Amino acid sequence: MFASLNRFSSRSRNLIALTKIFFSVEAHSAIATTTASVPSANAAPKYSAARTRNLFSRINPFRQDYDVVQVLDQWVAEGQKVHRLELQRIIRDLRSHRRFYQALQISEWISSNAIHKFSPGDCAVHLDLIGVVRGCEAAESYFNNLSDKNKNEKTYGALLNCYVREDLLTKTLLHMQNMKDKGYASSSLTYNNLMALYKRAGQLEKIPEVLSEMKNNGVRLNNFSYRICINSFGERSDLSGMEKLLDEAELQTDISIDWATYSIVAYHFIKANEKEKALIYMKKLEEKLDKDAMGYNHLISLYAHLGDKDEIMRLWVLQKIVCKKQINRDYITILGSLVKLGEFKEAEALLKEWDLSCYTYDSRVPNILLIGYCQKGLIEKSEKLLRDIVNRGKKPTPNSWAIVAAGYLDKDNMEKAFECMKEALAVKEHNIKWIPKNGQITKILQWLGDKGEIEEVEAFVWSLRAVIL
8 A cells, every 4th residue: 555655665664664553543542442431540629619518519520530439538527418319419410411430439439338228219320320330240230139129110120221221132121021020011111212222223123013012011102102113114114104103192192292203204204205295294393393492403404305495594593583592503403404405605604603603613513514615526615714714713623624635635636635634633632532534544645655755754644643642
């Protein structure tokens, strides 16, 4: 691949060796990810007066890999009391923000210090946290060591969640049968989890069977139960079965079909090129929106699939009125829809509007336009937009420059591609997870080697090495 570099003798061999470092990037990434998940040593916490009002206010500011045990110990050392309900609330809040490691630390601290006796509900939460942080085997071990008193529907359900989360279908089915035998499989959540697992396993035909079993066993169906089954019909192109089940769901007096279900149905009719049917359900979707910005985003995207610019703009205006505040995600949706239709003038105007109103710069927003320009062959315009962003004091992430570099590579403009890739490498700190694509780097190195610019090759490879190590 780098035969053109061989003429540089020993210096060339050194460069090729360095290049091999780059192409082992996946291994380095895996090591980096593993290392990042291991909590680092922590200095003793320091608190301002504002952070000492309650226990959560001390824990909350720290990074998610921070060891909070010392915070708990210091709280007690200061003579402060710990209350069961407060600790449960803190664990719940940490879980909702995906700070599972810290939530597990607190749960283990409660248990080891005998702060209060775990109820079956506490055991279920603890088991689930173990499964998230340490995996199913550790969760199984904890479950097996529970007393019979604490092995109830909650703890059985928590272990089932662990199996489902790790896509362990065989274990899920065996455990599910065990739950049925004990009379613990009576909640919709249990069956919904099984249907979700069948979906991920690609066994869509099994999902309606689970729904039928729920009905036969008197398990209450909810919106999610119907939605995932409706989607399974759509993904198998059984539009008649999909619509029939939706009609059944609409007749249920205790269920109000939400916009997400109508969005799924409309999407499958669009895929099948049944525009009139799709529009029926898109109208129903709109009736369910209320002030849900995510629902507006879905509906706008559906109209983009139909190529209806007027409806896209009507809904955008309505969303701005109803939802009051638009966030980056909303601009990503509307810009993506307009770019899909080739409506760059409107997209450019909206990008300026976003730039004036956004509180946080999010490179994903202008990237929509960068990609759109490149796909249309307007690479110079894409680069100009990116440099204008830089000139206004914004800091694009490396993937923004990589998009433009890829556009130049497609046009065989290697000089500009090399220039933009160097820009990407220079701002790597703005997105530490970004890694350049092997194919792009190969082309650039080959071009540099053919040029005979050994110093440039060396500098470029060393900059790659700095990025991936």
